[in-house]
Amino acid sequence: MKETIGFIGLGNMGLPMAANLAKAGYDVQGFDVVPAANEAGARLGITVRPSAVEAVKGAAIVISMLPNGKLVLELYKSGILQAARAGTLFIDSSTIDIESARAAAVLAVEGGMNNLDAPVSGGVGGAAAGTLTFMVGGGAEDFARAKPVLEAMGRRIVHCGDAGAGQAAKICNNMILGISMIAVGEAFVLAEKVGLSHQALYDVASTASGQCWSLTSYCPVPGPVPTSPANNAYKPGFAAALMLKDLRLAQEAAAAAGASTALGKHAAEIYENFVAAGQGGVDFSGIINAIRNG
Numbered sequence: 001m002k003e004t005i006g007f008i009g010l011g012n013m014g015l016p017m018a019a020n021l022a023k024a025g026y027d028v029q030g031f032d033v034v035p036a037a038n039e040a041g042a043r044l045g046i047t048v049r050p051s052a053v054e055a056v057k058g059a060a061i062v063i064s065m066l067p068n069g070k071l072v073l074e075l076y077k078s079g080i081l082q083a084a085r086a087g088t089l090f091i092d093s094s095t096i097d098i099e100s101a102r103a104a105a106v107l108a109v110e111g112g113m114n115n116l117d118a119p120v121s122g123g124v125g126g127a128a129a130g131t132l133t134f135m136v137g138g139g140a141e142d143f144a145r146a147k148p149v150l151e152a153m154g155r156r157i158v159h160c161g162d163a164g165a166g167q168a169a170k171i172c173n174n175m176i177l178g179i180s181m182i183a184v185g186e187a188f189v190l191a192e193k194v195g196l197s198h199q200a201l202y203d204v205a206s207t208a209s210g211q212c213w214s215l216t217s218y219c220p221v222p223g224p225v226p227t228s229p230a231n232n233a234y235k236p237g238f239a240a241a242l243m244l245k246d247l248r249l250a251q252e253a254a255a256a257a258g259a260s261t262a263l264g265k266h267a268a269e270i271y272e273n274f275v276a277a278g279q280g281g282v283d284f285s286g287i288i289n290a291i292r293n294g
């Protein structure tokens, strides 16, 4: 058996990530506030503990995968830093605001622990397949220590810089993604209106200067890319509500840092309206339908 890992938050992402660690031979001590998540964890080889404090006891590494920064900071202040062995490496893989990520790192270090922020991309499918990308912020030694563990859950592990840099990379990337999906959607809608077929636009743009991931991997119209959610009634994939969360985080960071992000702001507004219209559970590429009707 490899080292012991505490895992807090066994949701859509955390559960398959923790299961992959157990599969790789780690002794995983898991905890979620929802009993059904713990039951699912137990079925996948995770040793369920009755609280977060119990889950970190004796662990060499603790990973958290929670919905937002407020919950991460509450967790870090809940007694886990006192219950863990000195020098335990805490890795927060939740997508949260940069400020909370840096505050969590300060709490951990003040409590005698080590800390990394390591948000992921790749979605639930990537979590299940063990092919996530981890964007990591923190010290080089901690990164080296975390790498083999993160490799049990992901394929690309990138050291982005100091505390908070992982979150910064994640929100900058997803701001590009949100904006580019709207751009691709607008281009297909314009093509429809001027009598150009989806396939013809795809054949040209996918190998020309309009090429981007939103077009070639996640094409928002059915047909050209058979695996894209457009071919499956826009079932996520990556839900619009999660895209909105990341675009809002980017806007918070831009406001705090004084960065001009006019298109990022507009993209956040467009997804805001989409989610307010009850489409939060639809894949984010479904934004093309709002553009078409808009």
Ligand code: NAD
Pocket: 008, 009, 010, 011, 012, 013, 014, 031, 032, 033, 034, 037, 052, 065, 066, 067, 068, 071, 075, 093, 094, 095, 096, 120, 121, 122, 123, 124, 237, 238, 239, 242, 245
């Ligand atoms: P989720 O809501 O399915 O899972 C979060 C889990 O945390 C839930 O099971 C919840 O009960 C649990 N939880 C909340 N507070 C807790 C606490 N104090 N102690 C223990 N457990 C607690 O969300 P998810 O889809 O798994 O996403 C987790 C994080 O990963 C989010 O920050 C999200 O933005 C990010 N993310 C999600 C995706 C995706 O496609 N779902 C992709 C990349 C990143």
